Amino acid sequence: MSKILLSRIKPLHNPKTCSSPSYLKKLVDETIHILNTHDQWEQSLQTQFAESEIADVAHFVLDRLYDVELGLKFFDWAKKRPHCCFSNGFAHSSLLKLLAKFRVFSEIEEVMGQMKMEEIKPTRDALSVLLRTYVESGFVDKAIELYYIAVKVHDCIPSVFACNLLLNVLLKLGKVDIAQKVYEEMAKRGDRESLSLDNYSTAIMVKGFCKEGKVEEGRRLMEDRWGKGCVPNIVFYNTLINGYCRKGDTESANVLFKELKLKGFLPTVETYGAIINGFCKEGNFMKIDHLLMEMKERGLNINVQIYNNVINARYMHGLVVKIEETLKTMIESGCEPDITTYNILITESCREGKIQKAKQQLEEAIKRGLVPSKFTYTPLLHVYFKQGEYSMALELLVEMTRKGCTPDLISYGALIHGLVVVGQVSTALTVREKMMDKGLQPDSAIYNVLMNGLCKEGRFPAAKLLLAEMLDQNIQPDAFVLATLMDGFIRNGSLNDAIKLFDLAIEKGIEPGVVGYNAMIKGYCKAGLMTDALLCVNKMRKEGLFPDEYSYSTIIDGFVKQHDLDGALKIFGLMLKWKCKLNVVTYTSLINGFCKKGFSSKAIKTFKEMKSCGLEPNVITYSILIGNFCKESKLAEAAFYFELMLKNKCNPNDVTFHYLVNGFTNCGLAEFSKRKEESEQRHKSMFLDFFETMISDGLDRNFAAYNSILVCLCLHDMVRTALQLLDKMKSKSFFMDSVSFSSLLYGICKEERSREWRNLIPCTLNERELEGAVRYLLKMDQYLPKGATSKAMKILQSLVEDSKSYDQVEDHRISIR
Numbered sequence: 001m002s003k004i005l006l007s008r009i010k011p012l013h014n015p016k017t018c019s020s021p022s023y024l025k026k027l028v029d030e031t032i033h034i035l036n037t038h039d040q041w042e043q044s045l046q047t048q049f050a051e052s053e054i055a056d057v058a059h060f061v062l063d064r065l066y067d068v069e070l071g072l073k074f075f076d077w078a079k080k081r082p083h084c085c086f087s088n089g090f091a092h093s094s095l096l097k098l099l100a101k102f103r104v105f106s107e108i109e110e111v112m113g114q115m116k117m118e119e120i121k122p123t124r125d126a127l128s129v130l131l132r133t134y135v136e137s138g139f140v141d142k143a144i145e146l147y148y149i150a151v152k153v154h155d156c157i158p159s160v161f162a163c164n165l166l167l168n169v170l171l172k173l174g175k176v177d178i179a180q181k182v183y184e185e186m187a188k189r190g191d192r193e194s195l196s197l198d199n200y201s202t203a204i205m206v207k208g209f210c211k212e213g214k215v216e217e218g219r220r221l222m223e224d225r226w227g228k229g230c231v232p233n234i235v236f237y238n239t240l241i242n243g244y245c246r247k248g249d250t251e252s253a254n255v256l257f258k259e260l261k262l263k264g265f266l267p268t269v270e271t272y273g274a275i276i277n278g279f280c281k282e283g284n285f286m287k288i289d290h291l292l293m294e295m296k297e298r299g300l301n302i303n304v305q306i307y308n309n310v311i312n313a314r315y316m317h318g319l320v321v322k323i324e325e326t327l328k329t330m331i332e333s334g335c336e337p338d339i340t341t342y343n344i345l346i347t348e349s350c351r352e353g354k355i356q357k358a359k360q361q362l363e364e365a366i367k368r369g370l371v372p373s374k375f376t377y378t379p380l381l382h383v384y385f386k387q388g389e390y391s392m393a394l395e396l397l398v399e400m401t402r403k404g405c406t407p408d409l410i411s412y413g414a415l416i417h418g419l420v421v422v423g424q425v426s427t428a429l430t431v432r433e434k435m436m437d438k439g440l441q442p443d444s445a446i447y448n449v450l451m452n453g454l455c456k457e458g459r460f461p462a463a464k465l466l467l468a469e470m471l472d473q474n475i476q477p478d479a480f481v482l483a484t485l486m487d488g489f490i491r492n493g494s495l496n497d498a499i500k501l502f503d504l505a506i507e508k509g510i511e512p513g514v515v516g517y518n519a520m521i522k523g524y525c526k527a528g529l530m531t532d533a534l535l536c537v538n539k540m541r542k543e544g545l546f547p548d549e550y551s552y553s554t555i556i557d558g559f560v561k562q563h564d565l566d567g568a569l570k571i572f573g574l575m576l577k578w579k580c581k582l583n584v585v586t587y588t589s590l591i592n593g594f595c596k597k598g599f600s601s602k603a604i605k606t607f608k609e610m611k612s613c614g615l616e617p618n619v620i621t622y623s624i625l626i627g628n629f630c631k632e633s634k635l636a637e638a639a640f641y642f643e644l645m646l647k648n649k650c651n652p653n654d655v656t657f658h659y660l661v662n663g664f665t666n667c668g669l670a671e672f673s674k675r676k677e678e679s680e681q682r683h684k685s686m687f688l689d690f691f692e693t694m695i696s697d698g699l700d701r702n703f704a705a706y707n708s709i710l711v712c713l714c715l716h717d718m719v720r721t722a723l724q725l726l727d728k729m730k731s732k733s734f735f736m737d738s739v740s741f742s743s744l745l746y747g748i749c750k751e752e753r754s755r756e757w758r759n760l761i762p763c764t765l766n767e768r769e770l771e772g773a774v775r776y777l778l779k780m781d782q783y784l785p786k787g788a789t790s791k792a793m794k795i796l797q798s799l800v801e802d803s804k805s806y807d808q809v810e811d812h813r814i815s816i817r
Helices: 003-008 021-037 041-048 058-065 066-080 090-101 105-117 124-136 140-153 160-172 174-193 199-209 215-226 234-244 250-262 267-283 285-297 304-318 320-332 339-351 355-367 372-386 390-402 409-421 425-437 443-458 462-470 479-491 497-508 513-526 532-543 548-561 564-578 584-596 600-612 619-631 635-647 654-666 669-682 686-696 700-717 721-733 738-750 756-758 767-783 790-816
Strands: none
Touching: 021 041, 021 058, 021 066, 041 174, 058 066, 058 090, 066 790, 090 285, 090 513, 105 174, 124 140, 124 160, 124 267, 124 409, 140 160, 140 372, 140 721, 174 199, 174 304, 174 790, 199 234, 199 756, 215 234, 234 250, 234 267, 234 635, 250 267, 267 285, 267 304, 285 304, 304 320, 304 339, 320 339, 339 355, 339 372, 355 372, 372 390, 372 409, 372 462, 409 425, 409 443, 462 479, 462 767, 479 497, 479 513, 497 513, 513 532, 513 548, 532 548, 548 564, 548 584, 548 721, 564 584, 584 600, 584 619, 600 619, 619 635, 619 654, 635 654, 635 686, 654 700, 686 700, 686 767, 700 721, 700 767, 721 738, 738 756, 738 767, 756 790, 767 790
């Protein structure tokens, strides 16, 4: 070989490897120093790594950098170095960890994509950091995707800490099936990789199962890990007890509670809190009191959460008198009420309509330094609207904002709902606009309330615009929203508009559901299109939906209104065949059908069958029967079902009164006497007895019928309805007499309102009329427990005496003249 050729051959580039740890550390330190201090760090590093391999130190450098932009630039520079190879994945993994630290997700995706193309595998540590970052940032779907990439593509499971974070968030979101698959994969890899599963992993899963009411699955998980019957510590006992109590199985919870004591575990505050909460739901206050006493004996402090659960339970189970005692005990023990305590108190006060008490409780909470929340104000908003205090509700909304409690969707929803209920739909729409101005988007429930209000007012174009707005905002209307709008069109007689909306919903892939189909069935039945209604039912079945009792009851009612009793009975037979639940509407429609055909005996038989099924007839059921018997001049039967109605605490309405008054007014005296005799052979009727007495006293038949109704209402504790009827009587020129006065006075005294009777029924009766009232009150005694009329009798006797004295004074004055 010539000397010229030899001179042209250059040795291969063979930089020094960083084999010495001290040399390596020094090189990393110097590199980081150059990166942080030199503006032209590329040139400095070029000299630094003239004799060293950059690939040996790049990942160490990236691990210690705190500037993501600098890290990306260093990685790109290093990668472009001649003969630099990052094939082991360490540098890429360190870069991923740096990007994850600063949540630079776009760059993470890009780096992961490059690694996939270059077939570079990330380290387990990098995958763990990425998984944690996605979970903590709320990107759960990306976390799941990354987990499966790690397991399926890289045959590597992230760290137990990262996996536990994923399990936790999956269970909080109710994704139990995915969490179970992750857990099973962790358990399967336990022998291959260190710490793939720990006790906390199992605790997370057991808690998740218990939260979903799947306590037995949680127990099986524990048995798979530790053996049958093994509960490793008090934490797991607490979780299982809480799980059983959540699903209402306090018996199993109590068995575990006793078991843990026998095994030598000491119950904690959490243990007692869980089981006490279970007994609170049941209303077992004897057990609750025993457990609270046991906690005190063991020296455990009863916390505010336990007291709150007990207070709430006492409200729920009607033990209001015990609440003050519980509050007193709570404060005396050194446990201060929190805002949740006051939220419970305020909610219950509002539920009872005690607005002043609720306001006092709110003021007391603020004095204690507690910050009211949306749960504090929302019940007050509801009750203000219920009582018609619109300005107060709006003022409260302003106060919420002023005190830093920004109204949320729930608060605005309550406000809008309240306005719609009282007929202030336009104001409700204005509130919606203000809500949207504040960046809050109405949900389907708010749209539903608004459209319902607009439909009731007949403002269908505005309702249509709201539906269009929902679709524009990508808020998918649910079946109830569609049903509301369709029902509005149907009630307004616009069946074609309802059909168009129904077809549009199906075209856009919106499932109308059973409630949507039921709205259409109602529309067809109302229009007498029974064939179309039946076709709608068949269409439901083809779509995999099962018609419910409302579907069939509507069709039965439709056939009855078309005077097609056979068609109604055929549908009734199908309901029985398919074991469909029968309801009050079903039976009421059939009773109406039988009555229309004059089959009174079949109507009564159906009524009795309905009662035997545990269904309580409603005002329509009773009114149909009463109207039918009045039409047939069977007044004894009409009176019987009216009294039965009142006995069963079913409030009559104007239709009921109309049937009774017309029936008893138009029936001849001979026919009435005959029917009364027939009735007395079976049972004594209060209505007939009073009606006959008043007729004997020379009272007008129409007036006697009204008064008989009043007597029955008052003797069955329906004073409010009686007073409303009295107002209607006055509009027909029937003014208060001896009978109406005595019956109403009795009813008012029975309600412990004897001091305010003058404000409710001002007395204009003379002495003779008052004595008549005494006579009728004595007659009422025949139908009441002994002494029931005593308060009313004292007032009446006092009025009689006052009237006599007044007459004597008047007589004396006249004699002097």
